[in-house]
Amino acid sequence: MRLKKIDVCVMLLLVITIAVLGSLLGARASSAVDVYVNAEKWPMWPEPYVRINERDITEPAMFLSIGREVVPWTYFGDTTVDSNNYVKLVGANFYVTVEKFTYDDKGNKQILSYVTIAPPISDEDDLFMIAQNSHVDTTSVSDIAYNLREIAVFPEYVSNWITYTVDSEDVQVANESFLADRSVDEYVYINDWKDFLVRDLAYLNLPGVDSADVVYADSGHAPPQVVWPYDPWLFSFRAKTGYYADEIPEKWKNRYVCLWPTNQGALHAYEVYNVEEPDSTPYASRTWLAVPEPSFRQAIYEQLKKAYGNDYMRFTVLDGPITIRDVKINGEWRRILVGVTGEGTKQLPKPQDAWTTLNQSDYDPTTSSPTLQDGGRVFGVYAFDITDLGETADTNTLKPLWSVTTVSYGTSTKVFSDYYPQNNTGADKSEYAAYANMLFSVSKPVIGYTRDENGNMKWHVVILGVEKPDANNNYKYMWLDVDPQDGHVISQGYFYNPAKGDYEALEGASFVEYGDFTPEEVERAFPSRILPAFPPPDAEYQEPLLSDIYVQLSNGGLYRWNLLYEGSDTNPEWIVTLKSERGDNIAPPLTDFDITHVYGDNPSAYHTYFAGNVLLRNVSGNASLDTETLVILDLTELQSMSIEERSSVKVPPGQDGTVVSSKESHILVVQLELQKGTSSTYSKNVLASPVFINNRLFLAIYEMSTKGQGNNPNYSEVSRLYVFNFAPLMGSGNVQQLQEAQVVDDQIEGDYFDVENVEAAMMFVDSLGNLVMLDQEGNVIGDPIPTGLTLNTNPSGDPGEENRGVKLVYWKKS
Numbered sequence: 001m002r003l004k005k006i007d008v009c010v011m012l013l014l015v016i017t018i019a020v021l022g023s024l025l026g027a028r029a030s031s032a033v034d035v036y037v038n039a040e041k042w043p044m045w046p047e048p049y050v051r052i053n054e055r056d057i058t059e060p061a062m063f064l065s066i067g068r069e070v071v072p073w074t075y076f077g078d079t080t081v082d083s084n085n086y087v088k089l090v091g092a093n094f095y096v097t098v099e100k101f102t103y104d105d106k107g108n109k110q111i112l113s114y115v116t117i118a119p120p121i122s123d124e125d126d127l128f129m130i131a132q133n134s135h136v137d138t139t140s141v142s143d144i145a146y147n148l149r150e151i152a153v154f155p156e157y158v159s160n161w162i163t164y165t166v167d168s169e170d171v172q173v174a175n176e177s178f179l180a181d182r183s184v185d186e187y188v189y190i191n192d193w194k195d196f197l198v199r200d201l202a203y204l205n206l207p208g209v210d211s212a213d214v215v216y217a218d219s220g221h222a223p224p225q226v227v228w229p230y231d232p233w234l235f236s237f238r239a240k241t242g243y244y245a246d247e248i249p250e251k252w253k254n255r256y257v258c259l260w261p262t263n264q265g266a267l268h269a270y271e272v273y274n275v276e277e278p279d280s281t282p283y284a285s286r287t288w289l290a291v292p293e294p295s296f297r298q299a300i301y302e303q304l305k306k307a308y309g310n311d312y313m314r315f316t317v318l319d320g321p322i323t324i325r326d327v328k329i330n331g332e333w334r335r336i337l338v339g340v341t342g343e344g345t346k347q348l349p350k351p352q353d354a355w356t357t358l359n360q361s362d363y364d365p366t367t368s369s370p371t372l373q374d375g376g377r378v379f380g381v382y383a384f385d386i387t388d389l390g391e392t393a394d395t396n397t398l399k400p401l402w403s404v405t406t407v408s409y410g411t412s413t414k415v416f417s418d419y420y421p422q423n424n425t426g427a428d429k430s431e432y433a434a435y436a437n438m439l440f441s442v443s444k445p446v447i448g449y450t451r452d453e454n455g456n457m458k459w460h461v462v463i464l465g466v467e468k469p470d471a472n473n474n475y476k477y478m479w480l481d482v483d484p485q486d487g488h489v490i491s492q493g494y495f496y497n498p499a500k501g502d503y504e505a506l507e508g509a510s511f512v513e514y515g516d517f518t519p520e521e522v523e524r525a526f527p528s529r530i531l532p533a534f535p536p537p538d539a540e541y542q543e544p545l546l547s548d549i550y551v552q553l554s555n556g557g558l559y560r561w562n563l564l565y566e567g568s569d570t571n572p573e574w575i576v577t578l579k580s581e582r583g584d585n586i587a588p589p590l591t592d593f594d595i596t597h598v599y600g601d602n603p604s605a606y607h608t609y610f611a612g613n614v615l616l617r618n619v620s621g622n623a624s625l626d627t628e629t630l631v632i633l634d635l636t637e638l639q640s641m642s643i644e645e646r647s648s649v650k651v652p653p654g655q656d657g658t659v660v661s662s663k664e665s666h667i668l669v670v671q672l673e674l675q676k677g678t679s680s681t682y683s684k685n686v687l688a689s690p691v692f693i694n695n696r697l698f699l700a701i702y703e704m705s706t707k708g709q710g711n712n713p714n715y716s717e718v719s720r721l722y723v724f725n726f727a728p729l730m731g732s733g734n735v736q737q738l739q740e741a742q743v744v745d746d747q748i749e750g751d752y753f754d755v756e757n758v759e760a761a762m763m764f765v766d767s768l769g770n771l772v773m774l775d776q777e778g779n780v781i782g783d784p785i786p787t788g789l790t791l792n793t794n795p796s797g798d799p800g801e802e803n804r805g806v807k808l809v810y811w812k813k814s
Helices: 005-024 141-151 188-198 232-236 301-309 429-437 519-525 635-639 643-647
Strands: 044-046 070-076 091-103 109-117 126-131 162-166 169-173 225-227 256-261 267-273 283-291 322-329 332-340 347-349 372-385 399-411 415-423 438-440 446-451 457-467 477-482 489-494 509-511 515-517 529-532 549-552 557-561 573-577 594-599 607-620 623-634 659-664 667-671 684-686 691-693 696-705 716-725 733-737 742-744 747-749 752-756 760-765 770-775 805-807
Touching (some): 070 256, 091 267, 188 283, 225 322, 322 446, 322 457, 429 438, 429 477, 607 635
Antiparallel strands (some): 225 256, 256 267, 322 332, 372 399, 438 457, 446 457, 509 515, 557 573, 594 607
């Protein structure tokens, strides 16, 4: 098309006008202007989560809640990725199931129903942020920005990193300001970040769950945790712990609170009401949320990445578990919360065009962006003192106790490594140096006590994690024993395997259907587990102290750890390493495990048992597949064997879901395959952790089978609850058929219950000892099943009077 001369003139005038306006309004200028910067100070952004082998982000495997009136649980939305295989923000829902009950005319408790609540949240819920162990004024965007610049820029904040001239005036631009500096609304990213933290995320239209729009970001490795009115096992053994009713924090009496960290970067708090009120309807609501210091250093980048790339991405800024316990500090009982940030966040250089895209500068750096050599990690541990916390939190009652953040990365211009402890006691930075060696931790912190030679309590926080790689690129498992008051390191160590003659390190794995995993991916996908068990009946102390900590590493190693005595015997003791009988592949854990002691009339003649779910690579003839398998071990028998004998122990695949295989008395397996020949990663999902209750092994699983027809929508669903008596089956032979169970006169007869065409999402034992299964919408599946478990607080404080047969370990109620 040919233009008239006047049209050309008009167009030329329009172009000149647009150019002038662009300069006046601070629009992006010509790239011909050279802007050179100090590349050593190039700021880092967290890297979005990279999907592993097309695996979905799934809910953390919950431990079975036993004897409790309040049961929190989660359900995650769909997993989607961008063109770089980075995972977009994964949505989640949070629920709490509460008993509704009455008393009959004889004063006996009768459960009427189970009420499942999705607690409402509000944009007005109180938001707290922690920086340098103090509260940030969240009503002031300038105060938030100031604190971010102080601690959230790595390697450091530089205010005049970019310098150029506009209209004869010098303009100075920071390497990271967290603002849209050249925009009229310069605080837009901080305000949007605050909205992202507190709002119902349904407005984002994330891929969700069937039952409702998603409300939160996922929580990664972090299940929700209930804070009970009193510490259950300190109170149960109060004659020995000295934790009597008048020691229970006043603000917590008759209160039930759920705490849940999510990858939005915040710890959410929910108050649950009418829990102990008969003939009333329970309800719950979110009351506050807090951003701990380690996640404050990274969570803001969620919003910057959204503004830069238009999508909310999944950043693992707060996907680690939390633990809440009462501890004695300076002679006073204090209620503390300790959490880890989980996987933490690998680092990438800030994109070279981000400054203009985010309206932070008129020009981007001309200097080339550094080349990434080691993504490193930003990882942290944090603690709050919540002793005085009421229904309404404030800056005086939600007290930051301590935190440690570690930062490391390497680029072509900078190798950076540092750690940042914060405390209220004045402990020197050198007392935290061991944290700098920890790359990340996805395991639940353990809080408990030991006794010294005089019988005095000594309190501990135990953190199980992964050490930064050595010169040979080995990632050793490591542990820290730290002081709960200020987090300084008491001792540190590793896991020595005498069968290998070396310390345990992460191992890669190759599975048929799950694919290949690097060593780090194994720990992230199948995290190591740590649980403290009640001491055995012949132990010196019969109280819930840290003399019997068990650890199941992601490479299959199983250890027992006595923290009671100082010296060489505080190092974890190797028991066995679980590997597949076929293929010699490691058998990593899929869920938490359980420990129990079984004994008869003579407590000294006891056996200690382990139960856990593991993933096996099973190769047999033409059948190559991966199987999820329940493993029960007789630890007493194993520990009586030589190191050479134990090093040859392997896990057989089993037969199918209705068969117990136990050719040798120290190991029993059940292949968690409900319909033989249909095993696949698509068709099976282990839901719960195994639990020993009164001589029986309880385990709930769910399977969706496509009957060998691929992803055909004509599938069947089966939820199964195993309830079998395990001890008589140890060493019973390769094939022992399990029988479908029924309840006769309130007693279980048989080995498992099946419910078809219903997907189970949660399983718990209520306060009357009945086992209850829920679907993903919180509806009760079938009738509650009596377990024969008698629950009491044992006022005498003497655990020897509680039970014969199977002894419950104390952490099941926490």
